[in-house]
Amino acid sequence: MKLKIKAGQNSAVLTADPAWKVRDLSSHLSGTLLDGQSITAYRYGFPSKSVAATSDISLQDAGIKANEQLVAETSSSGQSLADSTALNVANSITSSLSKSRGPTSEDKITTANDKIANVYIENVGEYLILRNVPDDNSCLFNAILYALTGSFKWPELNLRHIVAETIQGNPATYDEVVLGRPIDKYCEWIEKSESWGGAIELGILSDFLGVRINCFDVELGSMMVFQNEKDVPAKFIVLVYSGIHYDCFVTNSQLTETKTNDKGNWTTHELEILGSCDELVSLLQKRNYTTNTTTFRVRCLQCYEVLIGEMGASKHAESTGHYRFGEVN
Structure with a gap:
């Protein structure tokens, strides 16, 4: 099976055997890819999973599939990666502050007072803005609520309970193998306010709410789509995942921290909006928006x-x- 490995700014495509141990991967990577660094762990999947680079578990048992993209977490023998990242972030901020706040054809990615990550969507005539969701262990659910309703709280729409009821009503689809624990235990767990949601919840809520959920993983630079494939919804929203937290993208004619007139769900201009989301995700990567879930x-x-x-x-x-x-x- 083919795997794409990313290490810093470098990447390589590797043909691997599913029976390989994870520790075998590093020995098959070129010196050019590693560039004087040693690999400590690999991140993959969505939401991201992590496995130590020295692990004796097989690729198959680790859940690494064909055409998977893996991000190699590395330590440098020279300048530390933290120093390098800090330099890139500082350069990015300095560059953005030195340019006009208005959108230009040369640089559509801008900031307002270095606080609002945004891209101006020329064909739509609005700004695409990253809206931060409260960090209260319910960020996935609140990001969906805000995108659909403009509010982080909507008592009439208990998304955790919707997930639990859907799982209980479809035991053949959501069995213990899929959930990783008995059905009743999972349902009890997901209804707790401190439990974090993930791909299972995104799939269920997309179907229940009749909305396509496009979700970007910032570190991997990839997008996952959750929707009912048999009845493709017209409406879509866009979430962004940092490694431990979900935020959402909105559009607004004004570039401001005030959320008045935010629009977080759309039925048109999907290609333009997703293209701008991809640009903004690239900016977030440079600004170290992601969290390394192995070492943080x-x-x-x-x-x-x-x-x-x-x-x-x-x-x-x-x-x-x-x-x-x-x-x-």
């Missing part, structure tokens, strides 16, 4: 213990029942 540090907001990575947070939650986390800067 989080603090438990219930006992204040500092934990390393998604795995550390998951183990802590399982052992203590604590589910409220905040990222440590």
